[in-house]
């Protein structure tokens with residue numbers, strides 16, 4: 553489904569044997585990464601909405617971790633002519649297995665990628681800069697750009713220490729990376745919920761970061 557979505561919007565798409573979806577349109581620039589698997593109900597889960605928040609009605613986690621990240625990546629793909637490189641991984645929740653598989657067999661696909669944004673952090677303003685003893689961006693320039701981009705769109709972004717995610721794997725591969733908040737709250741619990749305005753805020757933040765990085769895009773004024 554995801555592969556078709558991106559190919560219909562002018563992306564070259566590869567799906568590897570781990571079912572990771574890699575999609576590129578235009579120059580490499582910044583890699584945007586999110587994960588497709590989640591801890592939600594295995595069948596079509598029930599989702600309720602109250603006061604602007606999505607929540608689960610099944611007793612299983614909502615799955616906003618990391619459908620919020622995937623949704624932002626898909627929204628970016630709908631911005632006409634935005635150069636974009638996207639990696640949607642599998643088996644992240646069991647140790648970033650998909651991301652490791654991708655790097656083991658397709659590292660060449662990331663040639664020319666200068667930095668990465670992982671869209672897989674709870675809350676609204678975190679910029680994860682290290683986890684599991686790994687520094688994500690030793691030079692700090694990419695981190696500073698992403699934090700500045702947040703402040704420019706009204707997000708009080710700040711550096712924090714995080715947990716295992718695909719960002720650890722990308723950093724280990726030598727790619728400057730940060731993992732930013734995409735709006736889900738209380739992940740991995742039955743109380744996981746997502747305020748849509750938080751996802752929009754992260755979308756504006758990510759767009760601003762891409763623009764500052766030279767991807768040549770501005771967020772339409774109407775968003776959020």
Ligand SMILES: [Zn+2]
Pocket residue numbers: 587617618644672
């Ligand atoms: Zn996640």
